[in-house]
Amino acid sequence: MGWEFQLPTKIIFGRGSLTRLGENVNAKKILLVTGKGGFREQVVKKIRKQLGNIEITVYDRIEPNPTYQSIDEGAEIIEKNGCEMVIALGGGSTIDAGKLMASIAVNKVKAYDYVFEGKKIEKKGLPLIAIPTTAGTGSEVTPFAVISDKEKKLKAPVRNRQLFPKVAVVDPEFTASMPAELTANTGADALAHALEALWTKKAQPITDYLALRAVKIIFENLKKACEEPQNMEAREELSLASLLAGMAISNTGTGPAHAISYPFTTHFGVPHGNACSLTLPEVMEFNALRSEKINRITQLYGPERLRELFKEVRLKTRLGEVGVKKEDMPLILDGVVKSTLEMNIAEMKREDIVEILNKIL
Numbered sequence: 507m508g509w510e511f512q513l514p515t516k517i518i519f520g521r522g523s524l525t526r527l528g529e530n531v532n533a534k535k536i537l538l539v540t541g542k543g544g545f546r547e548q549v550v551k552k553i554r555k556q557l558g559n560i561e562i563t564v565y566d567r568i569e570p571n572p573t574y575q576s577i578d579e580g581a582e583i584i585e586k587n588g589c590e591m592v593i594a595l596g597g598g599s600t601i602d603a604g605k606l607m608a609s610i611a612v613n614k615v616k617a618y619d620y621v622f623e624g625k626k627i628e629k630k631g632l633p634l635i636a637i638p639t640t641a642g643t644g645s646e647v648t649p650f651a652v653i654s655d656k657e658k659k660l661k662a663p664v665r666n667r668q669l670f671p672k673v674a675v676v677d678p679e680f681t682a683s684m685p686a687e688l689t690a691n692t693g694a695d696a697l698a699h700a701l702e703a704l705w706t707k708k709a710q711p712i713t714d715y716l717a718l719r720a721v722k723i724i725f726e727n728l729k730k731a732c733e734e735p736q737n738m739e740a741r742e743e744l745s746l747a748s749l750l751a752g753m754a755i756s757n758t759g760t761g762p763a764h765a766i767s768y769p770f771t772t773h774f775g776v777p778h779g780n781a782c783s784l785t786l787p788e789v790m791e792f793n794a795l796r797s798e799k800i801n802r803i804t805q806l807y808g809p810e811r812l813r814e815l816f817k818e819v820r821l822k823t824r825l826g827e828v829g830v831k832k833e834d835m836p837l838i839l840d841g842v843v844k845s846t847l848e849m850n851i852a853e854m855k856r857e858d859i860v861e862i863l864n865k866i867l
């Protein structure tokens with residue numbers, strides 16, 4: 507047995523942890539990347555107040571599944587204004603976008619060339635502080651960013667050590683205003699991260715501990731948080747689970763459920779968490795037959811329990827519900843991200859994916 511584990515991100519966790527932001531900022535000019543919406547504007551005000559005389563430029567045009575165009579736009583602002591640091595406040599889309607802006611502004615490449623053309627980045631980007639407002643993506647502690655090309659309907663993940671945020675400020679209070687649907691979606695994403703970390707080739711003792719703990723927490727709290735949005739204990743637990751699952755995938759990557767999920771999002775508009783949860787029980791069954799470790803895990807958290815949980819939190823569990831028909835299969839199969847699929851503990855062929863998709867038609 508041999509393995510390594512790397513996580514350079516400093517993590518500050520707990521209700522009210524935003525008050526610790528100032529002590530981690532060392533810059534005169536900052537780009538603050540965020541999305542639109544009342545609650546975020548309140549937090550931006552708080553950040554401005556806390557950071558006093560630091561010059562803050564706000565970029566708030568990030569949408570779900572951020573595009574390469576918005577990344578270039580943000581990087582240009584960084585250059586023009588001479589920003590020395592980036593703060594990303596929002597869900598996974600915002601944090602991913604912030605990571606890439608901070609990186610490409612220094613490396614002077616176009617986002618499209620980097621994400622879709624395989625152009626390399628070598629220099630360390632500007633320091634990034636990630637402040638998640640959902641509990642699911644784990645992007646605050648990963649070296650990944652997922653970017654879309656809306657015209658060509660492409661969505662691709664990139665991995666680079668340089669993309670690890672410098673600091674993650676995880677304040678569960680920010681997740682309190684999430685509606686049940688978003689709570690369910692992001693929670694399912696975190697659960698997909700935890701399970702996929704367990705069945706990747708790179709799984710190892712530390713990532714297994716992190717992932718198993720996250721799975722347990724999500725099973726115990728996701729339904730509660732969806733039904734009682736004000737239940738701060740459940741919210742706090744889910745923020746923790748999302749963080750632990752993010753730490754696990756930061757070192758293992760994800761697997762088949764993610765690999766197959768991307769075309770559901772690009773072609774059928776399925777939110778990322780639900781796009782992953784669609785095939786998660788079937789991927790689990792597939793791997794349980796091929797791995798003693800996964801088989802043991804299914805004794806506790808089997809595919810039936812997964813399906814039950816997803817129904818309870820009103821996620822869509824069949825392809826028909828999200829508008830995918832039998833004749834769409836080739837489109838889905840062509841959109842599977844091969845490099846992610848290959849991370850799986852057992853080889854999964856095209857015909858295996860067809861079988862999985864047929865089971866959930």
Ligand SMILES: [Fe+2]
Nearest residue numbers: 643695699782
């Ligand atoms: Fe994910």
